[in-house]
Structures are given as structure tokens and as C-alpha cells.
Amino acid sequence: MNERDIIQYITNLAPNRGEGVVQGIGDDCAVIGKDGNSVWLLTMDTLVEKVHFDRKWHPPELLGRKSISVNVSDVAAMGGKPLFVLLSVGLPQSFDKEWFSAFSEGIAQGCRDYGCILIGGDTVCSPGGYSFTVTVIGEIEKEHVLYRSNASPGDEIWVSGWLGHAAAGLEIFSRGIDIGGQQFQPLLNAHLNPEARTQLGLELGRCGVVSSMMDLSDGLATDLAHLCKRSKVKGEIFADRLPLSAPLSRAADILDLSPAMLAVNGGEDYELLFTAPPDAAVTVEQIGQACVLDLYRVGRIRQGSGVVLLTADEQNNVREQKIAYGGFDHFGSDIT
Amino acid sequence: MNERDIIQYITNLAPNRGEGVVQGIGDDCAVIGKDGNSVWLLTMDTLVEKVHFDRKWHPPELLGRKSISVNVSDVAAMGGKPLFVLLSVGLPQSFDKEWFSAFSEGIAQGCRDYGCILIGGDTVCSPGGYSFTVTVIGEIEKEHVLYRSNASPGDEIWVSGWLGHAAAGLEIFSRGIDIGGQQFQPLLNAHLNPEARTQLGLELGRCGVVSSMMDLSDGLATDLAHLCKRSKVKGEIFADRLPLSAPLSRAADILDLSPAMLAVNGGEDYELLFTAPPDAAVTVEQIGQACVLDLYRVGRIRQGSGVVLLTADEQNNVREQKIAYGGFDHFGSDIT
Numbered sequence: 001m002n003e004r005d006i007i008q009y010i011t012n013l014a015p016n017r018g019e020g021v022v023q024g025i026g027d028d029c030a031v032i033g034k035d036g037n038s039v040w041l042l043t044m045d046t047l048v049e050k051v052h053f054d055r056k057w058h059p060p061e062l063l064g065r066k067s068i069s070v071n072v073s074d075v076a077a078m079g080g081k082p083l084f085v086l087l088s089v090g091l092p093q094s095f096d097k098e099w100f101s102a103f104s105e106g107i108a109q110g111c112r113d114y115g116c117i118l119i120g121g122d123t124v125c126s127p128g129g130y131s132f133t134v135t136v137i138g139e140i141e142k143e144h145v146l147y148r149s150n151a152s153p154g155d156e157i158w159v160s161g162w163l164g165h166a167a168a169g170l171e172i173f174s175r176g177i178d179i180g181g182q183q184f185q186p187l188l189n190a191h192l193n194p195e196a197r198t199q200l201g202l203e204l205g206r207c208g209v210v211s212s213m214m215d216l217s218d219g220l221a222t223d224l225a226h227l228c229k230r231s232k233v234k235g236e237i238f239a240d241r242l243p244l245s246a247p248l249s250r251a252a253d254i255l256d257l258s259p260a261m262l263a264v265n266g267g268e269d270y271e272l273l274f275t276a277p278p279d280a281a282v283t284v285e286q287i288g289q290a291c292v293l294d295l296y297r298v299g300r301i302r303q304g305s306g307v308v309l310l311t312a313d314e315q316n317n318v319r320e321q322k323i324a325y326g327g328f329d330h331f332g333s334d335i336t
Numbered sequence: 337m338n339e340r341d342i343i344q345y346i347t348n349l350a351p352n353r354g355e356g357v358v359q360g361i362g363d364d365c366a367v368i369g370k371d372g373n374s375v376w377l378l379t380m381d382t383l384v385e386k387v388h389f390d391r392k393w394h395p396p397e398l399l400g401r402k403s404i405s406v407n408v409s410d411v412a413a414m415g416g417k418p419l420f421v422l423l424s425v426g427l428p429q430s431f432d433k434e435w436f437s438a439f440s441e442g443i444a445q446g447c448r449d450y451g452c453i454l455i456g457g458d459t460v461c462s463p464g465g466y467s468f469t470v471t472v473i474g475e476i477e478k479e480h481v482l483y484r485s486n487a488s489p490g491d492e493i494w495v496s497g498w499l500g501h502a503a504a505g506l507e508i509f510s511r512g513i514d515i516g517g518q519q520f521q522p523l524l525n526a527h528l529n530p531e532a533r534t535q536l537g538l539e540l541g542r543c544g545v546v547s548s549m550m551d552l553s554d555g556l557a558t559d560l561a562h563l564c565k566r567s568k569v570k571g572e573i574f575a576d577r578l579p580l581s582a583p584l585s586r587a588a589d590i591l592d593l594s595p596a597m598l599a600v601n602g603g604e605d606y607e608l609l610f611t612a613p614p615d616a617a618v619t620v621e622q623i624g625q626a627c628v629l630d631l632y633r634v635g636r637i638r639q640g641s642g643v644v645l646l647t648a649d650e651q652n653n654v655r656e657q658k659i660a661y662g663g664f665d666h667f668g669s670d671i672t
Binding site for chain 2 (some may be wrong): 006007009010011013014015016017018020025026028029032034035036040042043044045046047048049050051052083084086087089090091096100101104105107110112113116117118119120121122123124125126127128129131133137246270333
């Protein structure tokens with residue numbers, strides 16, 4: 001029984017549809033009816049010490065903020081505006097007070113940055129180590145919700161920024177190597193303190209030309225596979241269109257890893273992945289400019305299933321490589 | 337820094353009031369505006385292995401159901417109807433599949449019993465042991481919400497059932513003593529599989545005569561102290577009015593504990609604690625009968641602060657004993 005079986009098992013047993021539920025398990029957020037115009041978006045994510053974070057290298061302020069960001073990212077991924085936060089804090093009996101104070105500052109900073117109000121939660125003793133569960137509740141007009149399930153053959157596949165940064169940053173930290181200077185700061189930052197794309201998510205939701213959207217938490221390969229499965233389509237990624245930054249390429253060299261593989265398999269970038277028909281490109285580009293974010297067209301949607309990476313050799317022969325569900329996996333997965 | 341400091345610390349740092357928030361941190365649930373007529377109630381509780389449950393004696397089905405019940409109880413305590421569930425599951429890398437399947441059955445059973453729909457959540461690897469965080473979302477008409485903060489001098493204090501059962505049940509299990517027969521089953525059941533008082537909560541919310549309400553999760557002493565602090569009043573408990581069951585008295589005898597102290601300090605009964613003016617007694621009694629629950633008047637509200645236990649000796653001299661915040665505490669406390 002792996003994490004997908006776990007999800008499937010509980011989902012099949014428990015009542016999972018009914019009055020008020022617009023979207024249950026299976027997307028970035030659950031969607032429930034609010035009033036005639038709007039719906040609530042609800043998401044829940046748990047971060048566990050030694051699985052999702054390491055206190056050796058993760059400054060507590062940034063970890064606190066990240067706990068908020070990763071949940072807010074799920075709300076942004078549906079086009080919504082985050083509003084409220086519930087927080088459950090698990091601390092060992094003799095916990096580090098200074099560490100916890102700084103962590104709390106990060107939680108508060110995250111709430112302020114994303115315009116959220118902390119409305120409740122729980123504190124418990126956690127003998128096994130630090131762990132944090134956050135629920136974020138967001139709102140959006142009914143007609144602007146973007147699901148994973150609406151991508152159509154012919155659509156282009158977009159991402160909202162550099163890929164693989166967070167995975168490269170984590171790799172640098174976990175190997176404990178000193179690669180010097182400020183040049184790799186964007187990679188380290190991407191792991192320590194990702195930025196949820198709230199403004200972009202809102203604008204893409206409102207513009208009416210985007211067909212499907214989700215956030216990149218488990219890596220492009222895995223996440224696009226989810227999107228394609230839900231939309232009953234095939235995803236093609238063009239290897240030469242992957243947005244690979246100069247710091248990523250240099251770090252990959254030092255780490256002896258492929259930058260393309262970091263970009264395709266690396267998790268936790270918390271960029272937005274979305275699809276739109278080709279004639280929407282101008283609108284999408286304008287939204288990117290308004291949000292001061294570079295948006296990249298990395299592939300296209302076809303009839304079929306699964307996800308493939310297309311690579312052209314010197315003779316322009318295209319090689320098709322199956323990459324679905326090859327992404328980062330630390331035994332853990334959203335059941336929203 | 338104890339659990340109350342933790343709550344205070346985060347609450348002071350983070351934005352905790354604002355548009356849409358009817359009630360933030362400080363009651364059984366957070367309350368946020370839904371539409372013109374109704375509000376949402378939101379609560380979150382975490383159960384951690386070896387802190388809140390022991391797999392040695394807790395059958396997984398009952399633990400799953402209890403994870404739902406303790407959250408539903410918070411919604412009932414505001415007068416609301418539970419609707420939706422988010423569940424975060426933390427499992428060790430090599431977890432017991434059979435145990436988890438049975439636990440999932442319990443989650444599903446809890447959802448069915450209380451009329452809730454599982455809409456999402458998370459699954460994570462938890463090297464430190466099993467842990468579960470549940471969020472329940474409920475609904476209620478705006479004018480029917482019952483807070484902790486509205487008890488008035490002169491009100492009577494009510495509870496909805498036997499007190500101390502869950503604490504006695506836990507004590508029997510944790511001492512590993514075999515006290516034989518079926519006579520203590522109500523105590524063991526109260527610990528393993530508490531019943532959230534949803535119907536009673538709804539009726540008390542609707543009847544218009546109840547002034548304040550909360551659920552008994554940390555014990556009468558602690559919970560009444562919370563209610564009195566929020567209402568800026570004093571609570572008096574009459575020792576001779578405490579509902580002490582025959583099984584509790586017999587078990588207390590075997591355990592060499594005072595049944596009254598189990599009833600006052602024992603946590604996790606998940607009965608409702610509420611206040612109403614004396615002339616509401618007939619209405620309250622009728623609601624109890626309709627719900628097939630015995631309701632007990634255990635004290636009264638006065639001007640002042642704190643909670644006291646009043647005991648009369650043979651000469652009818654009344655002794656006043658301060659008992660506030662003496663309840664069960666496993667380092668863990670709601671921040672709703």
C-alpha cells in the first residue's frame with residue numbers, strides 16, 4: 001500500500017460527494033459552495049521534521065513562512081484568494097523556545113504577506129519531532145475556478161518560472177557541500193522560502209482563457225501526469241523549452257546531475273502549471289508582464305494519455321521518452 | 337513557555353482579526369461569514385500516538401471514529417451542523433496495513449454517523465509515529481451560534497451526561513488492570529469511542545434560551561474556567577450535584593481515586609457544558625428528553641472570576657475550593 005493506495009482506500013470508504021461539494025478529493029483544493037456567487041477553496045498540508053524539512057539548514061522564520069506558502073500555493077493554483085489559516089503545531093516535550101519563536105514569526109510573516117488571518121488550530125506534544133499542519137481557506141468567484149481536469153488537445157502547457165531550483169537547493173543542503181558565493185542563492189531560496197504565485201493565480205483565473213491549472217509541488221513530470229490523467233489527455237514536454245537558469249546549470253554541473261532532470265523531476269518549486277489554447281498566448285504573456293513573472297510555454301496537450309519528454313537530436317529526429325510519475329516523492333501526497 | 341504561552345505567542349504575532357472573521361482564536365471553533373444567513377464553523381485537532389492514543393488498547397476502527405468525533409464535538413459545541421472533513425494522515429515508513437485499513441473504516445464510519453463528507457487532506461510519512469490531524473467544517477444560522485463568552489451571573493451551569501467516564505476508562509487501560517466483566521464498559525467506551533452531542537448542540541443552539549456553550553475536552557474544571565474567563569464571570573460547582581455514575585464510583589474505588597475528582601478534572605468526556613438562566617430549565621429539560629440524554633445542573637454563574645467547587649459538611653457549612661485550571665492536561669490545547 002503506497003501513498004496513492006492510501007488516498008484511494010480512504011476516499012473509497014468515506015462519503016466523498018454530496019450537497020455543497022463542488023469538487024472533493026482530486027484537485028489542489030476542495031471546493032465547497034459559499035453563496036450564489038462564490039465558493040470556498042480548502043487545502044491542508046503537513047510538514048514533518050526530517051521528511052519535509054531539516055532544522056540543520058532550514059532557518060525557523062523561513063520554515064514558518066514556507067508552511068503558509070505551500071498551502072497558499074494550492075489556493076493560488078485554483079485561481080483563488082487566500083483568506084484564513086488554521087495551524088496545528090506539534091512540538092517535542094522539551095522544544096527549543098528560540099527556534100519556535102522564530103518559526104512563529106515566519107508563520108505571522110506568511111499570513112501578512114499573503115493577506116491571511118490566523119483563525120485557529122491546535123498545539124500538541126509530538127514526541128517524534130516537530131511537525132506542522134496548515135489548512136488555508138480561500139475564496140473565488142464560481143465561474144473563475146480553474147481545475148486540473150479541463151485541459152484540451154491543442155492547448156499549450158505553461159509554467160510560471162524557473163524549474164528545478166528548489167530540488168537543486170535541497171540537494172546542495174543535504175549533501176552539505178559548500179559551493180560558495182551568492183550565485184546559488186536563488187536555488188537555496190527556492191527550497192527555503194518559496195513564493196506562492198497568488199497574484200498570477202488570481203489573474204489567470206479571471207482572464208477566462210486558461211483551461212486548467214495546478215501548482216508544481218511534486219515536480220513537472222508527476223504534476224503534469226496528474227493534470228493529464230484528470231483531463232484525459234496526453235502531455236508533451238519539449239526538452240529544449242524547459243526554463244533552465246544559469247545557476248541551475250552551474251549547480252547541476254557541480255552536483256553531477258542533469259539540469260533537465262532536475263527541472264522535470266524536482267519537486268517543491270511551487271510555480272504554476274497551466275494550459276491554454278494557442279490563441280490565448282498574448283493574453284497570458286500580458287498577465288505575466290503585469291505580475292513581473294516570466295512565463296514559459298514548455299509543451300502541448302494531445303489526445304492520448306501519459307506524459308512524454310520530446311528531445312530532438314542534431315538531425316532533428318525527435319525522441320519520445322515516457323516520464324510520467326517519475327517525479328520527486330517522499331511518500332506523501334495531497335488527497336485534495 | 338507552556339501550551340498557553342505558545343497559543344498566546346502565535347496569536348499575538350499573526351493577523352487574527354479582519355473582514356469575514358466573526359470569531360477567531362478563543363472558542364471551540366473559528367466562525368467565518370458564509371452568506372447573509374449563515375456562518376461556517378472551523379475546527380482542527382491533532383491526535384498523536386503515545387500522547388492522545390495508545391495502539392496497545394485502542395482498536396483502530398474506534399480511534400478513526402474518535403478522530404472525527406472530537407472535531408465534530410467542537411462544531412456541536414457552537415450549535416452547528418458538521419458538514420465537511422479534511423484529514424491529514426501521518427504514518428511511519430513501514431506502517432501496519434491492517435491497522436490502517438481498520439482505522440480508515442473508523443474514519444469513514446465517523447463521517448457517515450455525523451453526516452460529513454471527506455473533501456480532502458494530505459498523507460505524509462511520519463518517522464516519529466502515527467499522527468492524525470482532522471479539520472471539520474460546520475454550518476449554522478448566524479443568530480444561533482453559541483459562544484463561550486456570554487454566560488451571565490444568575491445563569492445555571494449544565495452538563496449533558498456522566499462526567500469522568502473517559503478519564504476512568506483511560507486510567508483502567510493505562511494501568512493495565514483487569515477489572516473484569518461488562519460493568520466498566522461505559523467507562524472504556526467513553527475513552528475509546530466518545531459520541532459527539534450533535535443533535536443536542538443543534539437543539540440548544542436553536543432554542544434561544546442558552547447563553548453560552550462549549551464541549552468538555554479538558555475536564556470540567558479547566559473548561560469551565562475557560563468559559564468563565566471568556567464571559568468574565570465566576571463559576572460555582574456544587575459537589576453534590578456532580579453526575580457520578582455507579583460504574584464510575586465502583587471503578588474509582590478499585591483505582592483508589594476520588595470519583596468527584598475524576599468528574600471535575602477528567603478530560604475527554606466530550607459532553608456539552610452550557611449555561612442558561614433558571615427560567616429556561618423546562619425548555620432545556622425538554623430538549624434533553626427529545627435527544628434521549630440526561631442533562632444535569634451542576635452549578636451556577638456569579639459575578640467574579642475563577643471556578644470553585646462548593647462542598648457542604650454535615651453541619652451544612654459550605655466549603656469553597658478553588659479548582660480552576662486543575663484539569664487534565666497532556667500539553668496540548670486548542671487554539672481555536
